[in-house]
Amino acid sequence: MATVTPEEFQRAGNMDELLGLLGKAGIENGWAKREPSMYAKPKRNFIPAHWTYDVAKAALDAAGRFVNTELAERRNLILNNPVSGNFYPTVTTLVSAFQMVKAGELARSHRHTANALRFVLDAKPGMFTIVDGKKIPMEPNDVLLTPNWSWHGHANESPANGLWIDFLDVPLTHLLGPMFFEHHEEKVEHTDIVAPDSPARFPFTKTVARLAEAPEISPGRREIQLGDPALRTIALHVTRLDAGASFDVSPTTLNCIYAIMQGKGSAQIDDKTFQFVRGDVIAVPSSSTHRWTAKEECYLLRVSDEPLMKFLDWLRPVDA
Numbered sequence: 680m681a682t683v684t685p686e687e688f689q690r691a692g693n694m695d696e697l698l699g700l701l702g703k704a705g706i707e708n709g710w711a712k713r714e715p716s717m718y719a720k721p722k723r724n725f726i727p728a729h730w731t732y733d734v735a736k737a738a739l740d741a742a743g744r745f746v747n748t749e750l751a752e753r754r755n756l757i758l759n760n761p762v763s764g765n766f767y768p769t770v771t772t773l774v775s776a777f778q779m780v781k782a783g784e785l786a787r788s789h790r791h792t793a794n795a796l797r798f799v800l801d802a803k804p805g806m807f808t809i810v811d812g813k814k815i816p817m818e819p820n821d822v823l824l825t826p827n828w829s830w831h832g833h834a835n836e837s838p839a840n841g842l843w844i845d846f847l848d849v850p851l852t853h854l855l856g857p858m859f860f861e862h863h864e865e866k867v868e869h870t871d872i873v874a875p876d877s878p879a880r881f882p883f884t885k886t887v888a889r890l891a892e893a894p895e896i897s898p899g900r901r902e903i904q905l906g907d908p909a910l911r912t913i914a915l916h917v918t919r920l921d922a923g924a925s926f927d928v929s930p931t932t933l934n935c936i937y938a939i940m941q942g943k944g945s946a947q948i949d950d951k952t953f954q955f956v957r958g959d960v961i962a963v964p965s966s967s968t969h970r971w972t973a974k975e976e977c978y979l980l981r982v983s984d985e986p987l988m989k990f991l992d993w994l995r996p997v998d999a
Contacts, residue, residue, distance in 0.1 A: 732958025899924025942977030
């Protein structure tokens with residue numbers, strides 16, 4: 680930027696000259712901003728979106744023919760929100776992706792400062808995620824955690840491909856800056872320890888049992904939290920919705936991504952309606968209204984930035 684002296688500001692004879700000098704000095708005036716820095720309610724930078732498992736699975740099967748674990752750190756499909764200029768986040772603070780590890784494959788161990796978790800779609804016995812030296816079984820509909828800076832890799836010792844949905848707070852980490860990443864010295868962390876009862880694993884069987892005992896919070900609707908919260912920046916809630924039941928959620932500052940664990944139904948997010956089945960992913964950005972209706976008994980996994988918003992005292996309603 681150009682150097683501007685105090686004397687030049689003293690000689691400024693009108694507003695245009697003052698603004699010109701401020702520009703040369705790399706200073707933005709605060710009384711006639713190009714865009715407001717404060718606004719009455721949050722901006723809506725992302726839109727509701729829906730990704731289907733049938734399309735993602737077909738795409739991963741095709742990728743499996745061309746992309747091996749030597750070519751890519753992970754064979755995954757990033758669900759970037761379809762707004763102009765966006766190539767990564769699914770919602771403001773979170774990103775989601777479909778991932779596949781083929782039968783007999785190993786996905787290299789690494790660690791990063793972003794928090795991560797995965798929801799298992801298809802897996803046979805012998806599919807594991809390896810977290811900090813422990814092999815944690817991956818069974819259909821399980822939810823598994825990979826906290827900040829934990830070593831993790833994946834081993835598929837089964838005869839079938841393993842598929843799941845990843846959720847990470849990478850967009851938040853990018854925004855704040857503290858992204859660190861490194862590979863493990865071994866291709867995949869070696870271990871003989873199998874930990875089916877790891878606190879990093881939420882088996883679906885236990886989730887179903889907990890929901891059966893949970894009280895109804897509205898007709899046909901029960902909900903539990905996985906963890907308290909699951910991760911420092913990410914909360915996980917599972918809703919069971921009886922066939923024919925529905926519920927509404929008023930707009931708040933929460934950013935949410937839903938994964939359909941079981942069942943089929945419809946989701947109306949603002950003015951968009953999506954028909955969903957198991958394995959689908961739906962982005963619900965902050966400030967969105969949403970209504971969920973079950974055509975048959977449904978289990979919905981909600982991934983949100985609730986711990987972050989609560990910690991900062993930013994969790995609040997937003998006028999529609």
